[in-house]
Amino acid sequence: MTFKDLLEARWRDADTMVCVGLDPELVKFPESLRALPAHDALLGFFKPIIDATAEFACAFKPQIAHFAALGAEAALVELIAYIRERHPAVPVILDSKRGDIGSTAGYYAVEAFERFNAHAVTVNPYLGSDGVEPFLAYADRGVIVLCRTSNPSAGDFQDLQVEGKPLYAHVAAKAARDWNHGGQCALVVGATWPQQLREVRELVGDAVPLLVPGVGAQGGNAADVVHNAASTNGYGLIINSSRAILYASNGEDFASAAGQAARTLRDEIRAARNSHA
């Protein structure tokens, strides 16, 4: 099954568009786990979180820098294998935002799809087509292209006018038209930018899913995301929240609190969709 098939089945079967971000910050872990070596702390934290949130998740999104900074890539490999075994209906998006000349991008594709065995990866389009093609060569995997990111400075380059349109609109068009021949592409557009979400959805139509980070800790509003960017069938979105779910409690109830936060976000998204229909 391809990433896109898995995602569409998950939207439909679990009726959820919540993406649970897996971004370890050891200082926010419960005290009992902080005392352990990093590898053990990560597994002791994320396995219960994954089990408690999977029911509400359309995807999991580990952010690679958070693991690499701890020298804990082995824990990430183990956690992705755990998700694939215990929760095979929930795709894993490796958030690594890779991009380089084609020959090196090929190694980044091996990293994402063979070393980590992710279903999809985030990719930086700045180097152009030959930097993206090595990822597209894995026909069953998803390639999620940075388009209009959630951060405050996103517009520094992404909003520059090029031939009468902002740069991010060119990225959206390129991904949707030239790179999506195998139906593998999705776009990253931040929840913090409702107007740009609407523009990108209008530009690419329903065929391209949008990965939308920025609800929760960054202040984006899930209802605004749905109202501006859901596809015509009411789905089409992968709405990520990391810190607001993971660190809902730093006590021994951390996993059940994360599950509750994921449930609340799922319900908020459902309510927005129903009020929009």
Ligand SMILES: O=c1ccn([C@@H]2O[C@H](COP(=O)(O)O)[C@@H](O)[C@H]2O)c(=O)[nH]1
């Ligand atoms: O435009 C972007 C692209 C990626 N991210 C990543 O998503 C999560 C957001 O975490 P929160 O704790 O929910 O704020 C994080 O991994 C970022 O690297 C993004 O925020 N914006």
